[in-house]
Amino acid sequence: MVNNLSESFKNTISLDNLGEIAKETAEITIDTFLKDGVLKELPIVGSLFGVWKTGIAIRDYRFISKLLSFLDESSKLSFEKRERIIEQLEDEEYQSEAGEKLLAIIDQLETASKAKLLGKTLVLFGNKEITREEFWRVTYIIEKLPMPDILALKEWRNIELNLVEDVRRHLYLSVGLGWFVLDFSSTGFCWQERLCEIFEVKLIG
Structure with a gap:
């Protein structure tokens, strides 16, 4: 199941129309979330709905809200640069499952504002403004350090x-x-x- 989610996450990041979907879902409410609708257009969300067969909890809604903030910011990177960005974050020895790791980090983030920072960091990496090692260091800081x-x-x-x-x-x-x-x-x-x-x-x- 984890591998399926990781693959869905990769597919979501590399969607050609990610920007359009991200804008459409950026201000999503819990009512809309519970009805899913347009969210199913994102492969990662469709996979998650498959996992949540017994109903969706507030914690799940918070995770999706953070995920959408991350995707909205990530969509500012060109489609060509997003196509293989997850693979580019991987390292054969230390970071072999970058998609899985990013999903776990997003889940642990306190707020959507932190998820937005994480999305910005991905864009910096995609535009080669920071190295892969710097990406993971900055990601660690975002996850562990209080927002203030x-x-x-x-x-x-x-x-x-x-x-x-x-x-x-x-x-x-x-x-x-x-x-x-x-x-x-x-x-x-x-x-x-x-x-x-x-x-x-x-x-x-």
């Missing part, structure tokens, strides 16, 4: 990491946005500049 702490990265250049409150600094360090430097020239916490720039300039700027 993500939005605060817009001003990271004006923030001394050593002076950031302990809880927030610990969160930034735990997801790889900073590290502790101890050498002859510097002692203290420093930002991981490349990742911070991706958030500041390309995702929330």
